[in-house]
Every structure is written in C-alpha cells, then in structure tokens.
Amino acid sequence: MSFSRVRTLVTGGSGFIGSHLCERLLANGHEVLCVDNYYTGRRQNIEHLLANPRFEVMRHDITMNLYVEVDEIYNLACPASPVHYQFDPVQTLKTSVHGAINMLGLAKRIKAKIFQASTSEVYGDPHVHPQTESYWGHVNPLGPRACYDEGKRAAETLFFDYHRQHDVRIKVARIFNTYGPRMHPDDGRVVSNFIIQALRDDPITIYGNGEQTRSFGYVDDLIEGMLRLMATDDGFLGPVNLGNPGEVSVRELAELIIAMTGSRSKLAFRPLPADDPKQRQPDITLAKQKLSWTPRVDLREGLERTIDYFRPIVAAEAATRPAHSGSPKITDRLPIQPEEMAF
Numbered sequence: 001m002s003f004s005r006v007r008t009l010v011t012g013g014s015g016f017i018g019s020h021l022c023e024r025l026l027a028n029g030h031e032v033l034c035v036d037n038y039y040t041g042r043r044q045n046i047e048h049l050l051a052n053p054r055f056e057v058m059r060h061d062i063t064m065n066l067y068v069e070v071d072e073i074y075n076l077a078c079p080a081s082p083v084h085y086q087f088d089p090v091q092t093l094k095t096s097v098h099g100a101i102n103m104l105g106l107a108k109r110i111k112a113k114i115f116q117a118s119t120s121e122v123y124g125d126p127h128v129h130p131q132t133e134s135y136w137g138h139v140n141p142l143g144p145r146a147c148y149d150e151g152k153r154a155a156e157t158l159f160f161d162y163h164r165q166h167d168v169r170i171k172v173a174r175i176f177n178t179y180g181p182r183m184h185p186d187d188g189r190v191v192s193n194f195i196i197q198a199l200r201d202d203p204i205t206i207y208g209n210g211e212q213t214r215s216f217g218y219v220d221d222l223i224e225g226m227l228r229l230m231a232t233d234d235g236f237l238g239p240v241n242l243g244n245p246g247e248v249s250v251r252e253l254a255e256l257i258i259a260m261t262g263s264r265s266k267l268a269f270r271p272l273p274a275d276d277p278k279q280r281q282p283d284i285t286l287a288k289q290k291l292s293w294t295p296r297v298d299l300r301e302g303l304e305r306t307i308d309y310f311r312p313i314v315a316a317e318a319a320t321r322p323a324h325s326g327s328p329k330i331t332d333r334l335p336i337q338p339e340e341m342a343f
C-alpha cells in the first residue's frame with residue numbers, strides 16, 4: 001500500500017468495521033473523513049483516532065445529501081445486525097437505497113471511486129452451497145429481514161447502474177459474518193453473545209442441538225480484502241465475496257469460548273427458531289484470484305483478541321450496577337427481543 005495522501009470518506013466510520021477501516025486508512029497515510037449518524041456507531045470506537053490531524057469526523061445521516069471533496073468513498077453506513085436493522089426497517093431501507101443514491105451522486109460529481117459494503121444476505125436463504133458471486137440468491141421480499149436484504153440488493157443495482165450509465169468507478173464486496181473488537185455488545189451476534197455470556201458466567205444460549213455450523217471472518221482480514229479490492233484496476237467491479245470459509249459448529253464455538261475465558265457457564269439449549277437461515281458459507285475463489293487474498297487470522301487467535309476487548313467492558317458493567325439489571329439500550333424498545341431472532 002503506497003503512502004499517498006488520498007482523501008477518503010468512510011460512511012459508517014464509527015461502527016464496528018468502519019472504525020477498523022478508518023484506523024487502517026490512517027496507518028496507510030490517507031486523510032480520512034468519518035461520517036456517521038451514530039445510529040449504531042459509537043464515539044468510543046474512534047476516539048483513539050481523534051488526535052490524528054489527518055482524521056476528521058462529521059455527524060451526518062447519509063439519507064441526506066452530502067457535499068465534500070474526496071478521492072475515494074467507502075460506503076459502510078447501515079445497521080448490520082438483525083436486532084438493529086429490524087428496529088426501524090424503513091430507516092434501514094432508506095439508508096441502503098437513499099444513502100447509495102446520495103453517495104453515488106457524490107462519487108459521480110467529484111469523480112471519486114466508491115466501495116459498497118454489500119452482504120452475504122443478498123443470497124438470502126440460499127439453495128447453493130457454498131455461495132459464489134454468480135448465484136442470484138433466494139430472498140423473501142416481504143419478511144422482516146427484507147429491509148436489509150432487499151435494501152442491499154437495490155444498492156448493488158444502483159452501483160452497477162451508476163457505473164453503466166455514468167461511468168462511476170465502483171467496487172462491490174459481499175461481506176460474510178465478521179467478528180472482532182468493537183462489535184456492538186447489544187447486537188445479538190453469536191460471537192459477541194457467547195463471549196459476553198461466558199464472561200458473566202451466564203448460561204450460553206444455543207438454538208437447536210448446536211451441531212449447525214457457521215463461518216466467521218476476523219475483522220482485520222476483512223479490512224485487508226476491502227483495501228485490496230479498492231486497489232484493483234477500474235475494470236474489476238465485483239461483486240466479490242469476502243469471508244472465511246472455515247466452518248465451526250455453534251456448540252464447538254461455545255465450548256471453545258468457555259475454555260478460553262475460563263468461564264463457569266453451562267450450555268442452555270433452546271428450540272431452533274422457525275426462520276433460522278441455513279448455513280451461508282463463502283466461496284472465496286474470486287477473491288483469491290483477483291485480490292490474492294485469503295483470510296489469515298485463525299478462529300482461536302481472533303477470539304482471543306475479541307475476548308480481550310470484551311473482558312474490561314463486562315468487568316466494568318459488573319462493577320457499576322447490580323448483575324443483570326441491564327441498561328437502557330436500543331433493543332429494549334424492540335417488538336421482539338434478540339433471543340427470539342435468527343442470526
């Protein structure tokens with residue numbers, strides 16, 4: 001990666017993935033403008049970057065127009081976990097669709113290259129395993145997940161139409177399950193849930209018998225893939241899958257986390273939710289070919305770093321209020337609670 005002074009806009013820069021991206025871009029010499037409306041993003045994710053004179057933060061909602069001068073745009077703004085994106089589905093869809101239109105319009109005006117953080121959810125409940133980029137997916141357009149899945153699909157369409165119609169330089173990545181430090185503690189994802197439950201010595205909730213498998217990519221690997229995609233020739237647009245094809249059963253994951261945290265937690269089995277999506281596993285052949293990219297961080301190492309991140313947070317929580325009393329959070333106002341949802 002060269003040390004040129006590229007001016008880079010990161011939407012959703014205060015979120016989990018966005019904050020790691022801002023950090024890497026700064027390390028690579030970019031000037032970074034982080035734009036976020038703090039819907040799920042948090043200042044603490046980026047506060048260690050604020051002293052850097054090449055880092056700037058703007059509170060802004062990308063469903064509104066934005067006029068800035070940059071060379072590159074990474075469009076990450078969008079709540080990513082079902083708990084958060086189902087809280088306000090209309091806003092989720094607006095963020096994906098209006099946000100894409102606004103960011104693509106900006107890219108067109110200022111001739112910037114633009115990256116879209118798309119998702120494996122565009123494959124829906126797939127009939128093809130593992131999923132290759134040529135698979136068109138199997139998405140329910142009417143269900144509670146549609147605001148996210150269809151929003152991201154429409155955003156991909158917009159990206160390709162802006163490219164065909166207006167020659168905008170686009171890069172589309174389909175990101176699979178990613179974990180790591182700065183995941184939102186309340187987002188109900190399996191890795192953060194298990195780690196938090198284990199650190200509290202609470203029962204670890206497993207749906208079904210736990211034999212179902214999942215694949216998880218560590219955030220540093222994802223960021224490397226995103227940067228490599230952005231650096232490809234203008235002729236390569238994607239979409240390209242970025243994820244870790246390694247599989248682990250949910251039960252194995254829980255047992256590993258219990259062992260690594262030295263927890264006294266026991267496994268608590270609950271019925272599998274009806275809409276539990278079948279396993280999604282990335283086929284990363286294209287990323288290997290086009291980006292010379294492959295995930296490097298193995299599960300144990302990634303979990304270690306993530307546990308190190310959550311340990312002081314859970315300890316501080318235990319010290320400041322009675323166990324399990326909870327604090328007001330976005331999910332408290334949800335019609336359904338995370339444990340009733342499928343991830």
Ligand SMILES: NC(=O)c1ccc[n+]([C@@H]2O[C@H](COP(=O)([O-])OP(=O)(O)OC[C@H]3O[C@@H](n4cnc5c(N)ncnc54)[C@H](O)[C@@H]3O)[C@@H](O)[C@H]2O)c1
Nearest residue numbers: 012015016017037038039040041061062077078080175178
């Ligand atoms: N985490 C994953 O496993 C995963 C998987 C596939 C795709 N993605 C995609 O990657 C991107 C980042 O995901 P994440 O896990 O960091 O989620 P996140 O919720 O931590 O980050 C999203 C960020 O976008 C901001 N945001 C939301 N709506 C906005 C709006 N209208 N205007 C400005 N900012 C807004 C939020 O405040 C937050 O900072 C998302 O687009 C998501 O769809 C993530």
